[in-house]
Amino acid sequence: MASQTMDKYTLPAGKSKHEFSVPHVKGLRVCVSTKNKTFMQRYTFAGKKHCVVLGRYPDMDLIEAISKVQANDQKIAQGINPNQSKEEGHSQDVLFRHFTQNIYLPAVKPHKKSYSDDESRIRIHLIPVLGKKKLSDITSAELSQLLANKQQEEKLSNATVNRIRALLSSIFNLAIDHDLILINPVSRVKKFKENNQIERYLTEGELKRLVDVLTQPSQFDIQNLRIVSIVKFLLLTGVRKREAMDIQWSDVNLATGEWLLKQNKSGKARRISLSKDALGILQRLPKIGTYIFANPLTQKPYADIRKTFEKIMKAADIDQIRIHDLRHNFASLAVNSGESLYVVQRLLGHASPQTTQRYAHLQQSTLRDASEKIAHVISSQAT
Structure with missing residues (x-):
């Protein structure tokens, strides 16, 4: 009988966990997950709500769970909190x-x-x-x-x-x-709303000033040339910050410019063909350890480059920009150069085309400009 009753407690469609109240037994709950069914008791003691685990089905059946609830209710009536009466060190x-x-x-x-x-x-x-x-x-x-x-x-x-x-x-x-x-x-607990559609792109003037600073960093009192190289590399490749900072010499063929990115957000390895300028950055760096952009003091990847990054942006007179915005800027330049969203998806390593779709408005702007140019050619033929 108890077993037949327990069979009724099954997960609702689309849920991985659900809590059922047991009729006519105050406080007794059956918690069902994809892995198991567990009995627990909810009660109030000294004005505070408590929850105590009774046991797991089928090690404990429904009749035993009801008996346990009744025993706990007696303790509560005597002024004893069942949750605190367990031996020390209990889960x-x-x-x-x-x-x-x-x-x-x-x-x-x-x-x-x-x-x-x-x-x-x-x-x-x-x-x-x-x-x-x-x-x-x-x-x-x-x-x-x-x-x-x-x-x-x-x-x-x-x-x-x-x-x-x-x-x-x-x-x-x-x-x-x-x-x-x-x-x-x-x-x-509700998530906070994020506006993931706000991307920061560099204007033509900002890009020129940034390249000037990255080309002559010493003129702006920027001494960490390793981090300058990282920022250049991010600007030229559009890869994620951690992907660049963790790159190893063994990952890149310095002759062909092919980079095997083993660890990335999607969890799948992918091959990246580096441009001549991006490859040149790597070829000019001295080998001081396993990692290409290693911190010379530790020979390990930098934990954080924000301080130098902010100094670079301040020297270039660029406000309100994050390191990750260099990735958005790379996508913007690709789209506005006429590349399809499929190509941009491949360049950025997006697992889904929906992720790349956020840059569609840039493509529409480019297509609109092209359409206007064609219309101008046609209208110019009018007599």
Whole structure:
């Protein structure tokens, strides 16, 4: 009978997790995921809402879960919190600080390219607020407030706040995999709206001034020529910052200019044919280690080049531009030179043509100019 009842709790279409209330048993829930079914109890103690994991089906059946709820209700009536009466060290007592530092970060370090970003965001943005809290006690409302404070008080951009939100979601998903919690509280935290359609392109005058600074950096008191080379390379190739900074000598055929980009955002390797100017930048650099654009002091890739980048842009009198905008500028120049969106997609390494479609308005401008030129030729024939 209990087994037949449990068969009714199945995932709704399109969902990966869902929580069901059990009729006539106050507080008892069946949490269904793609992996398992778990019993839990929701209750209020001393004015605060709590959630306690009872067991996993079929190790625990419905009758046992109901019996456990009734036993917990008796404890609550006696002024005992079932969630705090468990022995020390139980999964319900795992702190956010302990989980992130001792479980999450070691788990993602071997394979996550953004590991260093995760580590710094956890240390700077999350530990100070959530570090001493139990994973099971952290609520959606608390996380919403944390992210709102990051945006409003600390003035982080919506995109940066969303990266922190995504990190939190990954952390709690791993906690679910470790049977420490049942529901990811981030699932009820709304994303901040990002305007990804705003791209910054260099004007003809800005591009000329930037090339002047990159050609003669010493005249502008810019001493780090390695980072100057990185900026030149980004300008000429349109690749992502990390793709350029992590390039190794073994990845490039310096004779043919063919670059095998092994690690990229899409997760698929791709081959890039470097222009003569881009290849010339690499050929002129001295080999000081494995990485082409290595920091001479560490022989490792630079962690951050923003300080020198901002100095370069200030010398060129260019405002409100990010490193990633050099990629947008590369796409703009390609489209306005008459290249098709398919070619631009291949140049930028976009996995989907929809991503490249954001540059379609530039192509329409070019086509409109061409149409006007044709119309002018025709109208000029009129007598």
